[in-house]
Amino acid sequence: MEKEVKRSLKCLVDQKEYDLVDGVFLKDLDGSLRALIRRDFPKASDNQFICSEHLVEYRVKKMDQMIAKDYRQNDKLTRKLTRVMENDAYQMIDVREQLEHSLTFGQKIADGVARFGGSWSFILTFIGIMIFWILLNIFHWFGVHFDPYPFILLNLFLSMVAAIQAPLIMMSQNRSSEYDRMESRNDYQVNQKSEEEIRVLHSKIDHLIQQDQPNLLQIQKIQTEMLGSIESQVSELRRLQQYFEARDATQKDQK
Incomplete structure (x- = not known):
């Protein structure tokens, strides 16, 4: 039993003797962790002890x-999103307000004529004038017959009104x-900028899902x-303590 307790192996790193329960073999480690150790010790075999x-x-x-890699990637995406949001190559404008401020007097008249000419007020007024004109000249009201x-x-x-109204x-x-x-x-520029911002945000979300979350799980x-290694060592220490206590008690009884 004592031979089993004193069994020890040399650590790959410092070449000191350690009890078997105070470490593991490289073959029992995760592949990425094993690769990290082999960067410092390229000739290490799977059967060596650490x-x-x-x-x-x-x-x-x-x-x-892993944390540094995630931080660099997140920082890169954050800078990209910041550049997109700070890009002032195109300023969103109020098109109607800009056009209203740039209208000339003639353009304002044309817009007014178009608004009035396309309304029921114009139609009813024009019909009323024609009816009054016809009745006035048929029945000679007020002695008028022109x-x-x-x-x-x-x-x-009517031809003159149509000729003037059409170009206006x-x-x-x-x-x-x-x-x-x-x-x-303006809508195209707004949509383009929004699409670029959404694309960067999607990249951040994809990074969180595909990289950060797996890394967090890792x-x-x-x-x-x-924690499991610590618990195993604590259990082994308790077992050794019980063993030595039992051995001491046996030796006392024999005396």
């Missing part, structure tokens, strides 16, 4: 590397088309292994 003290150091070093049937003067008046309405439509073009361009696994 003590718990140095194993904890390598586990902490592994966690530091445009007898077939109302040539009325036809001339077209001018207003051109203004409306220009407004639509500017609004579409760190928790390493911590669990460290």
Whole structure:
């Protein structure tokens, strides 16, 4: 029994003798942790022994590397998102307000004529004027009879109104088309900037899901292994304590 208790192995790191329960073999370690140890000891084999003290150091070093890698990646994505949000290459504008401030007097008249010409007020007013015109010249109200049937003067008046109204309405439509073009361009720029910001945010979320979360689980696994190793050592110490106490009690009884 004493031979089993005193059984010891040399640690790969400091070449000191340690009890078998105070460490593990490289083959029992995780592949990434084993690779980290072999960076310092390239010739180490899977059957070599490493003590718990140095194993904890390598586990902490592994966690530091994972945390530093995640920090660098998150910092890179954060800087990219900051650059996108601070990009003032295009300023969002109020298209309608900008156009209203740039309207000339003629354009304002054209817009007013187009608004009035396309309303029920204009239609009803124009119908009322034509009916009054026709009745006035048919029944000679107030002794007025300036445009007898077939109302040539009325036809001339209608043609003049149509000739003047049509280009004014077209001018207003051109203004409306220009407004639509500017609004579409503004919407495109806003959507493009929003899309870029969303893409960067998606990259951060994907990084959290694909990298940070697995790394966090890996760190928790390493911590669990460290706790398990400590518990194993504590259990072994208790077993040894019970063994020596039992041996001392037996020796006392024999005396």
